[in-house]
Structure formats: C-alpha cells, structure tokens
Amino acid sequence: MSDSKPDPGVFLVKGDTVSIPSLTMSVNEQGEIEASPVYLHIGIDMTAYWLDIAYKHLLATETAHKKLMQAKEEKDNEKISRYLKKESIAGMQSIMSAGIALDAYYASVKEHVDIPQATIDIWRDKSTARYKQISEVLRVGFRLKPESSKSLRDILKQNFKFRDKAVHPSPGTAAPLLHAELNKVTDWRYATFRFYNAKAIYGLSLSIVFKTSIKKDSRVGDGLKAFCEKLIPRIKPLERKWKRRFGDLL
Template sequence: MPGIFITRGMTVAVPSGGLTIGIGDDGNFTSKVTLHVRFDVCPTWTEISLRHLQEAKAKRVDRDIAWSGTDEEQKAATLEREFEASMQAIMAAAIAIDAFYSLVQTNVALPSSLVERWRTKRTPRYSQVAEVLRQAFSLRSKGVSTLRQNLKVIYRLRDLAVHPSGKIEAPLLHPELNVGVEWRFAYFCAHNAEQIFNAATWILWDLAHGGKPNDRKISEYMIALRNRLAEMFPDGHPNVSSAMYLRKP
C-alpha cells in the first residue's frame, strides 16, 4: 500500500505487534509500522440528520401553504415531501446514536451473563444502549430513566421506518391538519423529526460536556466529539434533559 489518507474524524492506531525494529544484513536499522484506522460516523450521521431536519421544516412551511388552498395534488405532494425528509432525519439521528453506542461499547466490559440474558430475552435495543451508557459514564438513576425514555422513542420511530407494516390499517388523525391520514404521515412529520433530532443530539452533547467516562479511550473520544458538536451547535444545544413525548395522532 503506497500510503494512507488521514482525514478529520479518523483515529489512527498501531496494533499490537505493528511496530518492528531490527538490523538488516548490511548492519543498518530496519523498521516497519502497521497502522489501523477508524472513521467516526457518529458526527457524520448527526450532520445528515440535521440537513434532513432543515429540509423537513422547510417542507412543513410548503405544506401549510398548500393546505390553506384547494389544490388537492399540491396538498398530497407537500405532505409526502415533509414525510420523506422527516423520516430520513429520524433515521439518521437513530443511526448516530447507534454509531456512538458501538464505539463506547468496545470499551465497556459487560458481564457475559448480562450479554447472554439480553440474547435469550431479546432485550430491546434501547435498553441495551441505556445500560452500556450507564456503565460507561456512571450515570445516576434519574438520568438513566430519562435516557431510557428518550432512547425508547428514538428507536420506536426508527423501527417503524426500518420495518414498515404492509397491512392496510385505519387512518390516523394528523395532529396539525385535523384530517385522517395514513399512519406514516402522522408519525413522520417535521415536528416529530425535530423532537427526535434534539433528543438524540442532546444525549451526545450532554455526555460530551458533562459525562464522566470510566475509560481513558472514551474520555479521549468525547473530547473529539465535543469539538465536532460545537461546529454543529455554535450557540450551544437546547436543553432536553426531561423525557421526550412525541405529539401523538
């Protein structure tokens, strides 16, 4: 390999046995270095979620304008565009949390009995994530309760997008339009996308600024994550320390 391209968000490490130093047949020193790299996609998915959220909010304005008129095709088109952008914002926010969890998990020594219990009881993803973060940052009970509630909502909407039902079901009342719609249009709207984005990024922001990691590698990572989040939230993050409840149809 002629070389390695290093970019922002990439961690470079020398694996065990990756550095060798010796003396050649000619009496000169020889050396060889093997590098391993990892690109952090948590900030990437956070930025993707933010872009889709901004689009969803713009499409909500278009939808409000269309629904004040009588053009049925325009009403449908704007509702669909808001739905599409909102669903992508929610999905990206959930993936950002998953990426963060995966990195933290590698530095948390979970008891094998706990991992086996999760597997046999099919423990929900949000519960596993909450427990790993609790151990990694020594979170208090009240904070864990709020974290679990918000993660539960985030993963619920993620699952609705990833595992969509093919059944024909009764329409739901759209909370803003006061008209019955297919359930996806009620759940995947700009309002809920903003709630999910704020809750997901608050978890990252709060742990990056106030968390107390038990592991050196996690501490080093949180410094880098804090810097990336500062670029996305130059004025700080809106406080979402209470449990999140979506606007239900």
C-alpha cells in the same frame, strides 16, 4: 480498470483514528533491532456524520411542512398531497439517520465500557431490545444517576420505536392517523414522520450525544474521556445550529 498503482502512503482526513494493531520488536544475536511489518488500521467514528445527515433532512422536513401549512391555508388539495409526501419522506430519513447516529455513538462508547460477559450473554439469549442495551452502556460508561438513567431509557425507547417504523415498514394497509397540524386523518406514515415528530426525535438524539459527551465526572474512564474529547468539537457546531434555529436542547 486502471493498472496504475495507488499513490504511496495512506491518505488521512482530519478526525480519522489511526492504530497499529500489532508490532513486535526484538534484538538479534548481532545486537540489531528486528521489527515486524507495520500495518495501519484506520477508523472513522460516524456519530457526527449521521447527526449532520439527520439535521439536513430535518431542515428539508421543515421546509416541506411550511409549504404544507401554506397549502392548507390555500385549501389546495393538490399542493397538500405534494407536500404531505415531501414532509413525510424527509422526516422519515431524519428519524432514521438520528437512530443510526445513536447506534454509532453506542458502538464507540461500548469500546471503552466494561460490560460483564454474563450481561452480554443475556442480551444475546433474550434478544434484549436495542434501546435497553444502549441505555445500559451509557449508564455505566457515564456513571448516570438513576433518574437520568430512567429518562435516557424512556427517550431511547421512544426514538427507536420511531426508527423501527422507518426501517421496518409494515406492508399492506393499516388504520389511519391524525396529522395534527394539517388536521386531517390520513395514512399513518404521513402522521408519524411529520416535522413535529422528526424535530423531537432529532433534538433528543443530539441532546443525548452532546450532554453525555461533555459530562464532567471523575469516574468516567480515561479511554472514554479521550474519545469524547475528540468527538465534542465535531458535535458542538451541530448544537450551535440547533440552538440558533430551535432554542436550547432539552
């Protein structure tokens, strides 16, 4: 291990958040200003990073899917097996990463939303599902109307159902499922994590983050607005990539 000292100062990257958690100043009897030591805290919002990771895995899923469809046309079972696995593995990672992005977004938004302690206690005592907590925080923070709130809740429920299948895989055997595009009944994982589902999950996840963060509502708190203003420039490139390749977000 090197005994050299680190370079002076703190190295920051564009987009990092810096705060000073505590600073006290006073004037002593001699009229001199006395201040406590200054300690920096640094934070990184991971929402955009995980959305980018999920998108890269989605592209890998798409590539594997196209090769799978070609193998289907060729009736080459060896290639079908190879690309069925590749599609599923990449799709699983895309779905999982999209779920983590939503978790990261929720954690950041929650810092700026006043949720009653009684509600938080109920969530803890009843082990309230993650998607319900996220939908409530976004509803309150962005002042969503009932119709939008219900749609958000339904989408989150679906997305986290798929995410949980990736993060908490069931051991042993289970009933097979139909891989619709391949038109073959196979292991449920190949059917569940295929490109069609990965694309839907990622697109909806990106849409939730993008459309709430750009929402214009005078009732949204200043802290949340400031957070979104910093996030939007990091999300827009992903929205443009999606639009060029797959069309408008839902």
